[in-house]
Amino acid sequence: MANLNRLIERLCDADVDFVIVGGFAAMLHGSSLLTRDLDVCAVLSEKNVGKLRATLRDLRPVHRMTPQKLSFIDNPSPGASLQNLYLETELGAVDILGSIKGVGDYDRVRASAIEIELFGRRCRVISLDDLIRAKESLGREKDLLALKELRSIRARSEP
Numbered sequence: 001m002a003n004l005n006r007l008i009e010r011l012c013d014a015d016v017d018f019v020i021v022g023g024f025a026a027m028l029h030g031s032s033l034l035t036r037d038l039d040v041c042a043v044l045s046e047k048n049v050g051k052l053r054a055t056l057r058d059l060r061p062v063h064r065m066t067p068q069k070l071s072f073i074d075n076p077s078p079g080a081s082l083q084n085l086y087l088e089t090e091l092g093a094v095d096i097l098g099s100i101k102g103v104g105d106y107d108r109v110r111a112s113a114i115e116i117e118l119f120g121r122r123c124r125v126i127s128l129d130d131l132i133r134a135k136e137s138l139g140r141e142k143d144l145l146a147l148k149e150l151r152s153i154r155a156r157s158e159p
Contacts, residue, residue: 003091004035004037004091006091007038007050007091007092007094008024008038008118008121008123008142009119010055010056010091011040011052012053012119012121012122012123013055013121014055015051015078015132016042016051016125017042017043018035018039018041018056019040019106019110019113019124019125019126020039020040020066020108020123020124020126021040021041021097021100021125021131021134022035022038023035023037023039023146024038025039025114025125025126025130026146026149026150028116028125029060029125029128029131029150030153031087031146031149031150031153033145033146033149036092037091037093037095038092038095039094040094040095040097041096041098041099041106041110041126042096042097042098042106043098044085046078046079049078049082050078050094052085053073056089056094059071059089059090059109060090061087061088061089062071062087063075063086064083064086064087064088064093065117065150066084069088070098072085073086082098083098084096084098091140100126100134101134101138102133102134102135102136102137103130103137104135109130110124112126112127112130113125113126113127113130128150128153128154128157129154131150132147132150132151132154135147143149
């Protein structure tokens, strides 16, 4: 977990515009389920990808979904159109998603995100309602398990 914290710190310090989503966001909303990767939603523009390459360079990021484990520093070429990035770094796995199923693109996710202080930095986190929508639309076993807990958290927070 400490390594995922360090990934978040790096993204914040590099001024990458992102929203924390997925299991880490669920934990920030009060879930007791642990996660082993960091999921963020971000615009994968040439500028943001350049920031990502610069901040992750020394962590030897590779595309973890490719059999050859291609270097993220060299692949894809600058200016290539990207939807998602699934990276493995020396600090752990980070998935950078251009949109969130059941919610929408980065602008939509960001519009309803909450802002919190995390590790001495301001970070955006997907709203609880949007996280629930995302988990519902994914429908995987692990998402359905998280969904029960997230609905319970929402019910406890309602007046």
